[in-house]
Amino acid sequence: MALxxxxxxxxxxxxxxxxxxxxxxxxxxxEIIKGTLEKGEDVLISGxxxxxxxxxxxxxxxxxxxxxxxxxxxxxxxxxxxxxxxxDKINH
Numbered sequence: 001m002a003l004x005x006x007x008x009x010x011x012x013x014x015x016x017x018x019x020x021x022x023x024x025x026x027x028x029x030x031e032i033i034k035g036t037l038e039k040g041e042d043v044l045i046s047g048x049x050x051x052x053x054x055x056x057x058x059x060x061x062x063x064x065x066x067x068x069x070x071x072x073x074x075x076x077x078x079x080x081x082x083x084x085x086x087x088d089k090i091n092h
Contacts, residue, residue, distance in 0.1 A: 049082040
């Protein structure tokens with residue numbers, strides 16, 4: 001089961017913050033991360049990982065439903081690389 005934003009808010013609330021304050025904290029954090037990524041800057045969270053904006057060039061593709069060839073536009077994608085500490089914790 002996936003951890004949802006509501007689950008995170010609940011866990012912050014359990015730390016002693018009001019429900020509204022918990023929502024505000026999580027919303028603010030996500031807005032900071034989104035704003036930084038929109039500017040094309042990376043987000044590094046020590047001990048957790050790094051969110052990076054990568055530029056993908058235009059390329060040829062295929063519609064899997066019809067098999068038709070098409071051109072995929074250039075775009076930006078967000079990637080995540082976990083830290084060594086997180087990787088070790090997951091694989092422990």
